[in-house]
Amino acid sequence: MFRPHINVTSGAHLKTSRNAPAFTLVEVLVATALTLLLMAAVVTYFGDIGGSVGDARANLEMADRLRSAATMLSRDLQGITVMPLPPRRPEQGEGYLEIIEGPLGTRVSPQTVAVIKDTGAPDTTVGDVDDVLMFTTRGRFVGRCQYSPTGVIESDTAEVAWFVRGRTLYRRVLLVAPGMVPPNAQPAGFYAHNDISVRFDPDLKVLLGNSLSDLTRRECRFAHNPFQYPYDARGWGQLGLPTLRECSSSKWSAGQVTPPPEPVWANQIDFWAAAADVTPPCVHPWPNVDRETGTMSAYMDGTRYTDDVILTHVIAFDVKVFDPGAANGVGEFVDLGYANAQYNPKLMTPPGTPQPLFYHLGDPRSGLVGTATRGCVYDTWSFHYETAGRQPGDQLAGRAVNGFDDDRNGVVDDAEELVAPPPYPAPLRGIQVRIRCFEPDSRQLREVTVVQDFLPK
Ligand SMILES: [Ca+2]
Ligand SMILES: [Ca+2]
Ligand SMILES: [Ca+2]
């Protein structure tokens, strides 16, 4: 039984191998075709894996860049030189903290600006991108200085500004080093060779280096109008602040008030689309600004375009302030001017309920009231405007510090006698900054939130 079984099996096998070709041509062709199909499948399969690995790597890189941006911002915020209890006094040499809450997010919905080009539908992935955060801070800062033998200087304090232009997050750093600016420093081309905080003096028509005391005064700060109260930095409109590339252009002059030509506002932008992809049906009317970097076309010849770039593909840079009276007295992070209301110094909340601090658009006496096109401004301010007045020869100057009850309300030098108070006469307990990016290849979103407390709770 055993043996025949073997024989039959082996016999049949031997017979086949001995008397017939191993495979017919058709069989070989079919087998080859099948093998090729299988290999194609395998290749496709590994190709997909490769793509996912590439996407995963791109996502990881995006996460890394976002994390280091957050770390840098956090470090900058921890080093802030000023106590955010406005107004501050210049003689104390504390520098400043200023937040400009651009109209996006409060007065204007980001969804009315951000559109998906293919469909024309609002893009809900885009958030508040028009806030500006600037302050003086301690750290170790290195920057260019043409008046130094090495061309480089260091300082442990700097004026730092964070803002978005186009889809790029910028961090301008200007070293506080007033001793390094000589009397003959020229405004034209200054920033191409110097990362030093300076102001243009309208009377002397020269550049002067800033100390922290100087920077308590708004007229000395980066990109502020030095000519008249309230020394506004909002003239750049939707562009926020000038970039290093623009400032290093041959046409740029330190102390320049507004960018000529006046930037045209964008009313529809596809943040996700490639920079070159600006064809109808969706219109992107931002003709004199590069969509990726936000650079004004008049200043594209700037020679320095990497030093202040922190992140690309940014679709939110949202600064919020902590208001203990918001959310019915529970307190939460809010946009400045969130209630879109006029300032009411007599606003009373029920006893035991914290007073809302940032609901309004700003005290009109500060000259910095938020509008549909100009943001709300939080500023640590300078008390010297109270004694100096709002302009030369101000008749009301000093009335809140003269020891008389000028408005005869029974209180000497009370808040109602103030001539030039800060836009928000409120302590700032802390801020929150949310940065959101997208990765164009994997089409992934990623977000990071930085929170900094300034005052003990
Ligand atoms: Ca905003
Ligand atoms: Ca905001
Ligand atoms: Ca008085």
Ligand SMILES: [Ca+2]
């Ligand atoms: Ca009074």
